[in-house]
Amino acid sequence: MKYSYTKARKKSIITPELQLLFIFFGITLCMLLLTYAFLLFKEYRFAQDKAEIYQERENLSISQSSMNTQITFIEKEALLSERIYTQNIVLKDSIANLFDLVPQRITLSEASLLENGLILHGITPNEDVYNFMLQAPLRSIFHKSYSSFYPDKNGWLRFVSTNYIEDDGLSTYNDADAKQNKNIEETSNED
């Protein structure tokens, strides 16, 4: 016999209100934890990226310093080579000028180009030709110029011309050379 029109319900601890509450807080907590996990992951990635950036910067810095050394070295090489090339050209011009300086009547038998001087050996028809045509231009170039003569077989004169650009360190050497030349001159005059 039925005493009620409604059916008997099973009583549960989780009531619909509690269920709703759990769902609500469950979603909230899930969102919070996901956000936290995202932040933790990002922190880890940032640390990784930072380490990579520092490593790359370190590599760039090493490469930069190596390139700077190379640039400096190449610039030094370019400067040195330029200096050497110029020296060679200047040397060529000086030798050409020297040979142009010698008149046709005078014949050179030997020429020594020194760092600060020039020694010429040759034959001249007479002393005047030498003095006017070779000695004069040499004197205008060099600070000290000494000449000595001695007769050759055919009546011409053999000469030794020693010319120096004055330099403090060389002056004593030049004086000694001058004395030597004077001696040669004296002996040749005696002959």
Place this chain on the structure above:
Amino acid sequence: MKINIARQNIYLLILSTLLLIFVLLFSFLVLIPKGKEYREQKLELRNDNFELKKYQNFHDETLEILKKLQSDHRHIITSFDNTFNAQRFEKQHKVYFDSLSLAQIKDSKDKEEEFLVYEVETSSQINSPKSFYDFLDAINKSDWIIGVNFPIHFKREAQTIRSSFTMKVYCANRDSNSTK
């Protein structure tokens, strides 16, 4: 006045309050500081990236300068890197002389800072000074960096001129350069 609240509702209220407190504490004590940290780190990383970009640009500019220098001075660089070969030199420059001989290759006393200098004594025979001028022009285009040095001696011998001079051959001293 008596308020009638069911026991179940009281449990519900306590549970929801506790959960709310947990959510608030978690948010304020953990999430918000972490979020602030994240923002700072993001900003820092952006700055670092910007710095790196600047570094990279500067590096690229330097690399371009280096490449330009290397291409502009290719001949000079290879000339400095070449080791002096007396036989090859004689072969290349014999056209300017009737005879050419090189001797006494030695390290020079006056070492340039980062360059090795070899001194070579040369004796040769030439027809006319013109050959010597041509030789001086040619060594500026040779495979080595060579400077002709004083003293230079010319001596007439019958129809030829005997010449002797010293040359300095410069080579890059890579060891000293790399140690710097």
